[in-house]
Amino acid sequence: MNLENIQANLQQADPEFAERTDTRRKALKDFAGFAGKVAITALPFAIGSFFKKAYAGPPPSSVIDVLNFALTLEYLEAEFYKAGIAKGSALIPSAAAMQAIKTIGTHEAQHVTFLRTAITSSGGTPIDLPKFDLSGGSGSGNGPFKDAFTNYQLFLAVAQTLEDTGVRAYKGQAGNLLGTGAVLTAALNIHSVEARHASHIRQMRQKAGFGDAKPWITTRQTGGIGSIVQANYNGEENTVQAGIEIKGINGQDITVSEASEGFDEPLTKEQVVALVTPFFAK
Template identity: 40%
Template sequence: MDFLNILARLADLSADTEAGAAPRRTALARLGQAGATLLPAAVAVLPRPAAAGVQDNSTVLDVLRLALTLEYLESEFYAQALALPNAAAFFGSAANRNAIQTIAVHESQHVALLQRLLTEAGATVPSKPSFDFTGSKNGTQTALFPDIFTNFDTFLKVAQLLEDVGIRAYKGQVEFLQLDSLLLGTLLRLHSTEGRHAAHIRTMRRQRGAAVKSWVNPTDAAITTTGSVPGQAYAGESNTAQYTPAPRLIPFDTTLPINVGTPALSKEALLAKVAEAFDEPINAATATELAQLFIY
């Protein structure tokens, strides 16, 4: 990520001299005050490492096909809930139903966009798979979520799972689009939308009494079992080490002057905040395995 590269360069500025410390503090302060508008100026004055090689073990079309599968999954999930004959009772309130309807519209738009991108690339558009959101593979195995469309709280748990997986999957595919700024920008916008969906679903769950934050946090009440296939959706999310593609470890707990509270946080508390701050990527194989939980 470019953000991590920026932090790595800031960390490289010498902390041993007044001349080295001041630019780093100034750059971080300016970034905190003005946000993205100052990023180009800040990056321009920092030392630049040699260009890193771009991994090429996935094609752009592979990325688009994976994204379309995940968007098919989410779009169909919300569509089936909205089509329930007892939808009014299932959602419990007009506000709940309207929120899900809004998310469903977004997912449908994502499907149409990805289909169009594949068509314009001259590629075959994969057909929408058959989905069983109980996880029973159309009754051929024990259901993972047997009350998915009769218990709104179960529905929201699975919605959170799907949205969190989508976020991590998009993040895992970004590296394969670095040479195509148009597609990179498109998928980053989809990633941002999925992030808002996840935050809203999590907020809805919290309003119904679930112990969960609006972002992935180690203190969230577990909705998967560690080591299971669904558990892969959250494996590694408690990671406190962040690396640049080089790879280079970003020293959040030492060099970077980000622990400026009074009193200052302990190293452990600071790294716990770092774990909250980053959505960790998952690769295509893991994303596909998670999607296959609901495909038959």
């Protein structure tokens, strides 16, 4: 995921990319100034017009692909919380917990709207709402999470996993949005909201006595959820960043746990797809 590769990809999708780079840079600069002046609610449209200005047409399909990939994950999260909220106090026991789940669910629905609008106004086609199997049973309705809407502990376990995985998924796509200015910033602004969600869900689990999650991810631990979501956390145990070992760095008392907690790790699109495939009914 380096600059050369991305430029190669862009050039493949858009042969005149290199010739247009200067124009595009100017458009990026113009957009930066423009974005500061428009109301925040208008941003998806602004991104669309930015794309048209930069590319004199739709943006490279690779950028639209990234946005549609993000949209897919947001649909999943939004539908998951919608289904949970619909169960009311039968599933979510306290007013504070319900308020938090509603806050998170609202954000996921807003991300869906935002991404759909951004894709459409950029000349792309947003994917439709997929048919999900929230039990994680690939359409059988009988997957490992089939009790998530009657069992609060399982509900929060799935919520934590979706949020932590969402954070990893956005992180893995950042490089594909290098040089896209406001599009990258919007993706980063969604990414950190997912991390705030993850932190809160983890606190909800800790307070309820479900597992032993801290607000951050320690090595590749699931926070007491177990092997069913282990694959979502594999790789988080990394303690080497850009070739620099963080454990005990410069003589500091930084343990393996702390070194891994201090940096969240990305997942590739392929890894994420493999993890969420059971949630699609096909």
